[in-house]
Amino acid sequence: MGAAPKEIETAAQSMPRRRFLAWLSGASLVGSSLAAMFSTYVFMKPRATYGQPNRFRIGRPEDFPSGVRVAIDTKRVCIVRDGAKLAAISTTCTHLGCIVAPSETGFQCPCHGSQFDVDGNVTGGPAPKPLAWFQVSLTPSGELEVDKDSEIQTGTYLNV
Amino acid sequence: MSDENNSIVKTLANLPKNVWKSIFRNPLPSSDRGRASTSFSNFFLHIQPVRVSRQTLRPMYTMGLGLISFFLFVILAVTGILLMFYYVPSTTQAYDRMLDLRSSVAFGISLRNMHRWAAHAMVAVVFLHMCRVFLTGAYKTPREFNWLIGVTLFILTLFSSFTGYLLPWDQLAFWAITVGTSIAGYAPFVGKSLRFLLLGDATVGQEALLRFYVLHVVVLPAILTIVVALHFWRIRKDGGLAKPEEATVAPTPVPVTVTLEEPVLVAAGAAMVAADTAPRRFTIQGLVRGPFVKVGKLEEDTVFSWPTLLIAELVVLLITVIGVMAVSIFFNAPLEHPVNLMHPPNPAKAPWYFLGLQEQVSYSAFWGGVGIPALELLLLVLVPYIDRGKAGVGRWFARERVWANTLFLTFVFINVVLIVIGTFFRGANWSFVSPF
Numbered sequence: 014m015g016a017a018p019k020e021i022e023t024a025a026q027s028m029p030r031r032r033f034l035a036w037l038s039g040a041s042l043v044g045s046s047l048a049a050m051f052s053t054y055v056f057m058k059p060r061a062t063y064g065q066p067n068r069f070r071i072g073r074p075e076d077f078p079s080g081v082r083v084a085i086d087t088k089r090v091c092i093v094r095d096g097a098k099l100a101a102i103s104t105t106c107t108h109l110g111c112i113v114a115p116s117e118t119g120f121q122c123p124c125h126g127s128q129f130d131v132d133g134n135v136t137g138g139p140a141p142k143p144l145a146w147f148q149v150s151l152t153p154s155g156e157l158e159v160d161k162d163s164e165i166q167t168g169t170y171l172n173v
Numbered sequence: 174m175s176d177e178n179n180s181i182v183k184t185l186a187n188l189p190k191n192v193w194k195s196i197f198r199n200p201l202p203s204s205d206r207g208r209a210s211t212s213f214s215n216f217f218l219h220i221q222p223v224r225v226s227r228q229t230l231r232p233m234y235t236m237g238l239g240l241i242s243f244f245l246f247v248i249l250a251v252t253g254i255l256l257m258f259y260y261v262p263s264t265t266q267a268y269d270r271m272l273d274l275r276s277s278v279a280f281g282i283s284l285r286n287m288h289r290w291a292a293h294a295m296v297a298v299v300f301l302h303m304c305r306v307f308l309t310g311a312y313k314t315p316r317e318f319n320w321l322i323g324v325t326l327f328i329l330t331l332f333s334s335f336t337g338y339l340l341p342w343d344q345l346a347f348w349a350i351t352v353g354t355s356i357a358g359y360a361p362f363v364g365k366s367l368r369f370l371l372l373g374d375a376t377v378g379q380e381a382l383l384r385f386y387v388l389h390v391v392v393l394p395a396i397l398t399i400v401v402a403l404h405f406w407r408i409r410k411d412g413g414l415a416k417p418e419e420a421t422v423a424p425t426p427v428p429v430t431v432t433l434e435e436p437v438l439v440a441a442g443a444a445m446v447a448a449d450t451a452p453r454r455f456t457i458q459g460l461v462r463g464p465f466v467k468v469g470k471l472e473e474d475t476v477f478s479w480p481t482l483l484i485a486e487l488v489v490l491l492i493t494v495i496g497v498m499a500v501s502i503f504f505n506a507p508l509e510h511p512v513n514l515m516h517p518p519n520p521a522k523a524p525w526y527f528l529g530l531q532e533q534v535s536y537s538a539f540w541g542g543v544g545i546p547a548l549e550l551l552l553l554v555l556v557p558y559i560d561r562g563k564a565g566v567g568r569w570f571a572r573e574r575v576w577a578n579t580l581f582l583t584f585v586f587i588n589v590v591l592i593v594i595g596t597f598f599r600g601a602n603w604s605f606v607s608p609f
Binding site: 059086108123 | 521
């Protein structure tokens with residue numbers, strides 16, 4: 014009876030194959046789920062936003078006389094000028110994103126009471142970081158351009 | 174074949190009756206057997222058990238909180254779908270549509286009021302339901318996983334309410350969401366991208382409004398519906414609501430022999446025994462183990478679901494609907510000025526259920542907004558796996574559970590106090606003010 018052992022042998026061999034196929038199916042299922050999740054993430058993360066551009070022009074240097082501290086709330090920056098020195102300080106609170114308002118002592122946040130000095134350094138409240146300073150440059154046409162994508166060190170002015 | 178029964182007149186005369194009988198297989202029950210078969214032959218009733226423990230029906234045991242949560246969800250779905258017919262998720266139109274609801278849409282005010290107040294109520298009632306389950310020790314074996322599902326439902330409820338908060342596009346909405354999403358931004362590593370993903374932009378704007386709308390009207394309700402169904406199903410499979418001692422006794426599988434006197438239809442395995450006048454003997458071939466099968470042990474302390482449970486549920490439904498309507502008649506849902514980026518309100522406050530968080534955040538952004546809430550959530554999730562004691566199930570404030578209950582009540586108390594401080598004691602610049 015040579016057939017019987019052969020049969021057993023096939024059965025013994027087929028088990029690892031079945032297990033392998035089951036493992037393969039499971040792995041492809043997990044793989045496709047991960048791929049689907051990743052695709053959803055890529056889809057949900059916008060490549061282009063419809064909001065305001067981060068580089069914008071704010072006018073000519075003459076519009077900002079010395080000693081001025083004017084907040085442009087729509088752009089969320091405050092333009093400060095002291096003599097020839099000009100800078101753009103963020104008015105977005107580093108705590109929870111509220112818009113800070115210029116006050117006599119610097120900046121004041123209405124949401125959780127964070128306080129900043131005139132340079133945007135934290136003087137009170139829960140804000141963890143000083144207000145950001147943004148790169149300001151003079152375009153060839155003589156207008157000032159703020160770039161909110163490039164943060165610069167506190168106290169770096171543009172001389173105009 | 175012109176049978177007498179098939180004459181046109183007779184067919185027409187019997188039409189209503191035949192249609193009725195094809196839909197409702199059971200006449201209104203007058204016997205116990207009828208009551209039982211009504212329960213399991215009706216799709217909407219078969220979700221409930223045929224018999225229900227008296228303990229479950231005691232109003233002061235459950236206070237109907239789970240059921241009220243569910244009914245509030247139903248009210249929210251109905252009013253929400255109706256509001257969708259008039260709402261446009263656009264920054265230029267959303268606010269005007271709110272005004273239209275007030276002025277030119279029939280029942281517009283009532284629907285918005287009901288939706289708003291039911292949403293607030295749902296957050297509160299779901300939380301109270303969780304407190305009830307904890308204080309009666311109802312999360313213990315075998316109900317650990319259902320507690321987990323419940324915590325998930327609580328989070329989903331909060332998130333649904335939060336996404337709905339933005340939709341009126343008024344000052345209240347805009348700044349609450351600005352503050353709320355910034356808290357999410359503090360999560361380590363993923364915070365910033367999570368916030369960007371949620372808002373679809375760097376700040377709250379058109380993209381955020383659209384995303385919140387889709388989440389609010391499709392994604393979250395769909396998930397909620399599925400998880401609610403799972404929650405209900407688990408209640409049945411875990412042996413109904415938690416009961417003292419009795420619930421933990423598993424039935425011993427004993428083969429039972431019954432002799433039936435009258436002809437019956439029995440589905441036992443594949444064997445169908447049809448009309449047969451001779452007495453027959455049946456043997457139960459197998460039993461399923463588990464707390465949900467009670468064979469050879471009829472619980473004395475139970476009543477039929479039809480009509481007792483149904484009447485109780487109907488009463489809770491009526492109370493819920495009347496309550497929401499009454500509040501909606503006397504109080505209008507708030508609507509502030511349209512969004513004005515230049516004038517953040519001072520103080521800007523998140524929705525009330527997040528004001529405890531906001532209060533914590535005013536001390537430390539990371540710990541208050543992310544660290545402590547995450548820890549609290551983790552503890553909440555792990556409660557049934559940490560507290561493995563079996564004593565004190567199904568009773569309010571059981572003596573055996575005094576430590577667990579005290580800890581839980583402390584946790585509740587601290588959070589309520591934080592919310593009260595954030596709501597009433599915080600004024601301009603988040604400075605401490607007295608509301609009196």
